[in-house]
Amino acid sequence: MESILGAAAITGLVLAGGRGQRMGGADKGLQLLRGQPLAAHVLARLAPQVGELAISANRHTDTYAALGAPWHAAVLADTLPDFPGPLAGLLAGLQASRTNWLLAVPCDSPWLPADLAARLAAAALAQDADIATVTTMNAAGDVSLHPVFALVRTSLADDLAAFLHAGERKVRAWYARHKTVEVAFADERAFYNINSLQELADLDRA
Template structure:
């Protein structure tokens, strides 16, 4: 990997409202005996140095989940759940490394080579951000913007973007040199959006 692991802070995004799950805390919903967030932590931790958990609710429970990984729980500095960019900003502010790798709490099968592939692409392209695309059998491209490797020097720019009332992740990425990395396995980025989808995943 072109960027040393200890130069990458991992960020688990668990700060959303879980509206499509009826308002429950998505990362704490159980899959095969463990909370979704724990599945993600187990895959994310070996790919990064320090680890952060962005959570706006149930911080003690997330702290307990993160304890084996020496993860620190952080919260958004902006009120009213303004979206994933607020979590990214909190992570960029808290990180003490040159790079931050983000992943949402509801993707239990994320690739074990996520950091390596994004780091190689970011370094090769001299980019500021590297993010993920996949394609299905019909060759339709999907973008997964909250899986991203970001230079932490972008924190001030993101803060200004949010202060201006902007909330769209891809609109912020468009302000910077962003490289998209194609992953073949679309299932690795499957995210659980409803309790029914969680039940279906449990059965499969």
């Protein structure tokens, strides 16, 4: 068991392979916030926390490759057809990773914390977990799980492949098969995800 998990032991994966249905089919990661694509904001925040970077994308792969060029980020397409969801992107990342751990984040959360990798890694090692994910609590005391932010052992790739090939798609159902630790973060805004073009326009004017 690892005693410490530094940035070099983690591959970062930006999940940008969805249909963008709530944005009218637009490629969400390429929509602009303050003059930069959402995925570019996420890449810039994630890059200092990991050793290598990859982008899960099924459209506009040349554009994503250009966004990731400063960090030599690989662009990975789903190996399953018909946009089956974030687990398909995660599988591509797990299969391509050259490290023992993969940190997946969505492309539409441009304020992810600078200590995301460090805190998830510390929790995973402390509890000998296979997956570490994120929770937040709002002012009313309601807890929210943010499962697409996750640090995952890359040795789980075969199990995830079998899960998906069986027709399963739910992220939490797959996590339930493995030892998973939930890490509480205080700042809800850090995990805010932008779901519509109107939300994006409102934030751009703020």
